[in-house]
Amino acid sequence: MENGKRQAEKIVREAEEQAAALISETEAEIRKADQEMRQEADSATASQIDVLEEELTSNMKQMRSKASKKTDEAVSYIVDNVLKIEV
């Protein structure tokens, strides 16, 4: 009977150890998944930011180009307004 009790205790102890191992394994699995998700998302975000940066560079270039073509017209328009007097 003592032997049976010891065996029973061993079974429960082993089950508890296995359960703890499973939880710790799961936590490790989560950490790994977290790292992978982060890397994947970082890379996707970096690509998106690169695309945005390219768009911005192009928009800025376009803006400079448009403005340079119209600068003289704008200057004349402002100068006329400064000098324009309803006399």
Add this chain to the structure above:
Amino acid sequence: MEISESSEAIRRKILDDAEKEAQRTIEKAKSNASEIMSASEERAKEIRETEIEERKKQIEETNRQRIAEARVDHHRRLQTLKAGLIEEVFDKVIERLRIRVGTPNYLDTLNSLIIDGGSTLGGGKLVIRLNETDKKKVSQKALKQLSQEIEKRTQTETKIVLDKNLVKTIGGVVVSTADQRASIDNTFETRLERIKEETQTELETLLFK
């Protein structure tokens, strides 16, 4: 013989009972172990699902935030560029106005600015303030003619005198009533500042659309 058999039967019964009890204990332990395992599997599954989902959401949120920040930063950089390009226009306007004051047409402009200021003030006794160069250009005769022009427009007897104090400006005039209660700042710089505000939308449309 009978006694011996009976004691043997009792011993066997005790052993059997003990064996059965031990077996029951072991079975119970196995059942407990199985419960522990299935509870931990359940817990592991739950941790996996909720934790991964939670972290996924956090990562997505962080990255959404990064994209949003990048967009805001881009908008800011575009606005800075726009402001810089507009400022370049105004720098060129100043250059153009500096050139303008050296042309023969400038005197007509200056006269118009004096008449405009004086008429807006309603005529009467007026004082005009000019820069050093312009002060030399305006004769007493011209002041008389300008006074007559304002008088004609306001139907008020008008006399313009030249202030001995100078105004620091590229060109234009500050016209004040003699009592200094009212004045019209028609210097180029002040007019330009007013126009900056008034024409901002038109200027942006002209330059960037």
